[in-house]
Amino acid sequence: MVELDPTFIQELEHRPKPALIEAQGIPIIDLSPYIASSPSNPQSLDDLVDQIRDACTNWGFFQVINHGVRLESREKLHSASKRFFDQPVEEKKKVRRDEANPLGYYDTEHTKNVRDWKEVFDFMVDDPTVEPASYESDDEETVEYHNQWPQHPAELRKICEEYVKEVQELSYKLLELISLSLNLPADRFKPFFKDQTTFVRLNHYPPCLAPDLALGVGRHKDSGALTILAQDDVGGLEVKRKTDGEWIFVKPTPNALVINVGDIIQVWSNDTYESVEHRVRVNSTRERFSIPFFMNPAHYTVIEPLAELISEQNPAKYNGFNWGKFIMKRKHSNFKKLDVENLQIFHFKKPDERKIDDVVSRVENLSNKKE
Numbered sequence: 001m002v003e004l005d006p007t008f009i010q011e012l013e014h015r016p017k018p019a020l021i022e023a024q025g026i027p028i029i030d031l032s033p034y035i036a037s038s039p040s041n042p043q044s045l046d047d048l049v050d051q052i053r054d055a056c057t058n059w060g061f062f063q064v065i066n067h068g069v070r071l072e073s074r075e076k077l078h079s080a081s082k083r084f085f086d087q088p089v090e091e092k093k094k095v096r097r098d099e100a101n102p103l104g105y106y107d108t109e110h111t112k113n114v115r116d117w118k119e120v121f122d123f124m125v126d127d128p129t130v131e132p133a134s135y136e137s138d139d140e141e142t143v144e145y146h147n148q149w150p151q152h153p154a155e156l157r158k159i160c161e162e163y164v165k166e167v168q169e170l171s172y173k174l175l176e177l178i179s180l181s182l183n184l185p186a187d188r189f190k191p192f193f194k195d196q197t198t199f200v201r202l203n204h205y206p207p208c209l210a211p212d213l214a215l216g217v218g219r220h221k222d223s224g225a226l227t228i229l230a231q232d233d234v235g236g237l238e239v240k241r242k243t244d245g246e247w248i249f250v251k252p253t254p255n256a257l258v259i260n261v262g263d264i265i266q267v268w269s270n271d272t273y274e275s276v277e278h279r280v281r282v283n284s285t286r287e288r289f290s291i292p293f294f295m296n297p298a299h300y301t302v303i304e305p306l307a308e309l310i311s312e313q314n315p316a317k318y319n320g321f322n323w324g325k326f327i328m329k330r331k332h333s334n335f336k337k338l339d340v341e342n343l344q345i346f347h348f349k350k351p352d353e354r355k356i357d358d359v360v361s362r363v364e365n366l367s368n369k370k371e
């Protein structure tokens, strides 16, 4: 019997199943009609937009190939990340995050109040990034966050910055495609990202002696606009299939990036697209590395359903909320185990919508129990 610190142990119903379900996985979309420098033919662009719409509607997740991010920059970052995490913990803790600076290294993240089997290193894409000083709604003070770079490996900073430049270009293209897929102009979302609060996380999941009890990241939805994830060939990411709630393994595909729409796009689209739950399983033999790029708007952005996507027949399902305050509150509860439920976009649903969601989730629970 392996002794596992009880803070890592998932409730029975949330533990990973012994067998992986690969099934028909999330779609793979070839972005070449949009990424290529030569103007593409309109038919292939329409096809691409249709594929994006289907993937966002049916899965909330997809993989992209021919995305313009060079394999070389990605591999360089994976190996620099490995060099960083391979160091003794005392060395890594020289850049550890604390309540004053949320950036850098830490190994105590909790998701839904259970500790994740992972260690991470976070940095902002814009350095410095301006965020609210507190989550109190009447406090207008802001602070500047600065990245903390380690001394070793010295090249980590440059490699991260190079990678980010390429992924950032892709992030705008994906936003454009998503916008077109909602029948909006390609640049509809762009202004929200002028003072963006986008950040990148280097994830390291060490081998775990009790992979049946713990998770690398517990079930969650990404709270930002869009996530672009590079994963290595080990695999571990699982996505909750919308049709039946089954956890589906995302098969690592060479040179593909995994994309998912986050809570913000769910609200902007007034629930046309949903931010889908996912989690990470760990294994007892191989460490895993992954690198999510979390694309987030400026802190002062009020997140609400877009005017073009609501009507009398389809009224706004959410009250607007301030992105910076929302994320501050979330960070506060992720930092340590709290007894309260995490803040979710669900809490901004208009009262009638919350009632409808409650009924739907009760029916879903009933039908899941029958299996």
Ligand SMILES: O=C(O)CCC(=O)C(=O)O
Residues within 6 Å of the ligand: 201, 203, 217, 222, 229, 231, 236, 237, 278, 279, 280, 290, 291, 292
């Ligand atoms: O490592 C992964 O595959 C996904 C990580 C993730 O979902 C997250 O950090 O939000």
Ligand SMILES: [Fe+2]
Residues within 6 Å of the ligand: 220, 221, 222, 278
């Ligand atoms: Fe995630």
